[in-house]
Amino acid sequence: MTDLSDMYLEELQVARRLARNTITSYARDIRKLEKFSHVKQKPSSCLTARDLQEFVRTLNSTDLCAASVRRVVASTRGFYRFLAREGHIENNPATDLTAPRSNSRLPKDLTWDEVEALINQPDTKKAIGIRDRALLELLYATGMRVSELLSLRPENLNLNRGYLVCLGKGDKERMIPIGKQAIFWVTKYYRDVRSELLGKRTSASLFVTSWSPALSREKFWKKLKQYALDAGLERNVSPHMLRHSFATHLLKHGADLISIQKLLGHADVSTTQIYTSIMNVRLQQIYRETHPRK
Numbered sequence: 001m002t003d004l005s006d007m008y009l010e011e012l013q014v015a016r017r018l019a020r021n022t023i024t025s026y027a028r029d030i031r032k033l034e035k036f037s038h039v040k041q042k043p044s045s046c047l048t049a050r051d052l053q054e055f056v057r058t059l060n061s062t063d064l065c066a067a068s069v070r071r072v073v074a075s076t077r078g079f080y081r082f083l084a085r086e087g088h089i090e091n092n093p094a095t096d097l098t099a100p101r102s103n104s105r106l107p108k109d110l111t112w113d114e115v116e117a118l119i120n121q122p123d124t125k126k127a128i129g130i131r132d133r134a135l136l137e138l139l140y141a142t143g144m145r146v147s148e149l150l151s152l153r154p155e156n157l158n159l160n161r162g163y164l165v166c167l168g169k170g171d172k173e174r175m176i177p178i179g180k181q182a183i184f185w186v187t188k189y190y191r192d193v194r195s196e197l198l199g200k201r202t203s204a205s206l207f208v209t210s211w212s213p214a215l216s217r218e219k220f221w222k223k224l225k226q227y228a229l230d231a232g233l234e235r236n237v238s239p240h241m242l243r244h245s246f247a248t249h250l251l252k253h254g255a256d257l258i259s260i261q262k263l264l265g266h267a268d269v270s271t272t273q274i275y276t277s278i279m280n281v282r283l284q285q286i287y288r289e290t291h292p293r294k
Contacts, residue, residue: 004045005030008082019169021147029075032059045083049093052076056097066099073099109245114233115140118242121227127193128210132223134182134189135207135215139239141182142166143246143264146239150215152206154190159183168265176263247275 009027012018018026036055037044047055055076059069080094110118119136123129139149148166157164163177178186194208203213221239228237235241247260261272 002034002044004083004088005034005079007086008079011082017171019147019171022169025071026075026078029072030079032072033076033079044079045089047093049096052093052097056099070099073097108235108241109248110233110235110237110241112249114231115242115245115249117231118227118233118237121230127196130185130189130193131197131207132227134185135220136224136227136242137182137185138178139242140246141179142176143243143250144176145169145243145265146217146220148265149239150205150207150217150220153204154206156206157186157190159187166265169267172265174262174265244275247272251275 005027008030009023012026013023033044033055036058037047037051040047040051042051056069056073059072064072077094077097080089080092083089084092119133119140122132122136124133135149138144139146142149142164144166145168148168151167152164156166159178162179162183163175166174166176168174190206194206197208197210198213199210201213205214207215209215209219224237224239228235243264247264250260250263251257257269257272257275260275261269264272266272
């Protein structure tokens with residue numbers, strides 16, 4: 001990374017207080033820009049508007065999906081706004097930089113039966129199985145992002161009163177209720193298993209392993225995929241799919257958008273409105289399949 005890139009990332013972390021995973025995503029995007037500037041044999045601060053348009057065309061020609069390209073473009077625009085504001089460049093070459101249009105893909109979710117099959121996969125006769133059951137129950141019960149789930153500390157839980165306090169994007173705290181099943185398995189894990197996994201080690205994290213003081217996102221993702229295969233789910237299941245399932249199932253059972261927005265930690269309710277599109281698509285499908293005059 002160049003000095004200017006490091007300065008930009010530092011501003012995102014210190015001034016804007018973005019989450020660590022968000023900073024990591026920005027850093028990946030800026031590295032793509034720096035790799036392109038290296039090919040052009042000029043520093044990123046000297047790239048022109050035409051250069052940046054070529055950069056976007058280069059991104060479109062790779063295997064990146066449209067959403068990923070849009071994120072890189074957004075990171076690039078933010079980087080050049082920072083350079084212009086701080087006086088490192090006179091004119092902002094990214095002012096009119098545009099990203100490819102969205103293909104309006106709806107988030108994928110699981111049916112209730114699929115969620116139930118997935119959650120029941122861990123072998124709860126074993127310590128790891130109890131931990132993994134607690135993880136899956138809590139993920140579906142709260143709709144947290146996987147980064148929020150794995151960054152939980154024991155002091156974030158108030159199981160007697162049935163809620164937890166989650167630290168979300170921008171270090172914003174929110175309180176999320178927890179259902180009885182999740183409370184049961186998290187209590188069992190914390191009371192009977194966590195100290196066994198830690199041994200003589202200590203950890204500030206709620207979810208630990210027998211070899212590490214914290215469970216990594218990669219390890220959890222890998223285990224989730226295996227549980228999905230064991231459950232006979234043919235789709236590519238991800239932690240975010242359980243978050244989408246949480247929101248969709250709440251909406252289906254009568255929850256309002258504002259409540260779902262607060263539970264998910266969305267800054268703007270417009271982000272949450274995508275779930276109404278899911279319900280509209282399903283209503284249309286049900287209508288086509290059941291109305292006598294098709």
